[in-house]
Amino acid sequence: MGNEVLEKLQEVIIKGKRADSPALVTQAIEDGVDVDTIINTMSDAMKVVGEKFSKGEYFITEMLLGAHAFKAGFDVLRPKLEEKVKKTGGQSKKGVIVLGTVINDIHDIGKNMVASALQAAGFEVHDIGIDVPLEKFIEKAEEVNADIIALSALLTTTMGETKNLIELLKQSGVREKYKVLIGGAPISQKFADAVGADAYGEDAFDAVNKAKKLMGLS
Numbered sequence: 063m064g065n066e067v068l069e070k071l072q073e074v075i076i077k078g079k080r081a082d083s084p085a086l087v088t089q090a091i092e093d094g095v096d097v098d099t100i101i102n103t104m105s106d107a108m109k110v111v112g113e114k115f116s117k118g119e120y121f122i123t124e125m126l127l128g129a130h131a132f133k134a135g136f137d138v139l140r141p142k143l144e145e146k147v148k149k150t151g152g153q154s155k156k157g158v159i160v161l162g163t164v165i166n167d168i169h170d171i172g173k174n175m176v177a178s179a180l181q182a183a184g185f186e187v188h189d190i191g192i193d194v195p196l197e198k199f200i201e202k203a204e205e206v207n208a209d210i211i212a213l214s215a216l217l218t219t220t221m222g223e224t225k226n227l228i229e230l231l232k233q234s235g236v237r238e239k240y241k242v243l244i245g246g247a248p249i250s251q252k253f254a255d256a257v258g259a260d261a262y263g264e265d266a267f268d269a270v271n272k273a274k275k276l277m278g279l280s
């Protein structure tokens with residue numbers, strides 16, 4: 063990695079030291095490290111946390127501590143992320159999005175980053191939280207007259223809910239009213255194609271690009 067501050071940042075997230083991550087993010091920003099690099103560093107640290115959990119080296123508690131350290135650091139980074147997205151054409155209203163993490167899934171860090179980026183880009187974002195029943199996505203979309211329904215899923219056991227939502231939209235006779243955008247660690251473009259989603263976003267910046275595309279704006 064070649065940058066001591068980034069190395070330390072990665073380490074404090076892996077070790078779940080919430081008190082130390084904000085100062086390191088601030089330092090990285092002051093050193094002129096770009097937002098993408100900081101985000102990637104932090105996200106990579108979370109992957110390491112996940113790997114340690116898979117190997118049985120970490121338990122839920124350590125995973126949660128990692129999440130807290132990530133969130134504390136991201137709070138410092140959020141304005142920079144928003145600034146960057148705004149530079150690429152934010153401001154004017156681009157569309158209405160209902161966003162949530164699917165039922166039986168409580169991971170929200172990635173979803174929250176996506177929400178910040180979409181908002182900064184000028185989308186009206188209705189974040190309906192975590193563990194959201196599929197009916198609720200549709201109810202909210204109808205209520206706020208949404209253009210896009212965006213789903214986050216972090217578990218291989220919940221990623222199939224994206225397909226279920228699309229089925230439910232069809233059954234309810236409203237599939238054509240909404241574009242469906244999906245994302246989350248186990249999801250890929252291939253998976254999105256297989257379930258018939260309208261788009262897949264790899265990260266927060268890609269979520270903005272894909273949402274703009276869905277609105278015919280790029």
Ligand code: B12
Nearest residue numbers: 112167168169170171172214217218245246247263265266
């Ligand atoms: C932190 C964490 C937790 C925290 C979550 C805290 C929180 N508030 O979110 C806690 C401790 C609660 C947790 C619980 C569990 N977890 Co967990 N968790 C993680 C971990 C380490 C990091 C996730 C994260 O925040 N990453 C950082 C963010 C920035 O990345 P991201 O979420 O991928 O989001 C980015 C993109 O995916 C994308 N994106 C995300 N959403 C969306 C949505 C849209 C619309 C778009 C376009 C893009 C997009 O943009 C984001 C920004 O770049 C992952 C490891 C990993 N590799 O993902 C495991 C992981 C996801 N968890 C896992 C497991 C197994 C669990 C538990 C089942 C453990 C258990 N036995 O109880 C529970 C499940 C609880 C539940 N019902 O949901 C496994 C899943 C394995 C699998 N095959 O499904 C993983 C992969 C760890 C592992 N390697 O074993 N977890």
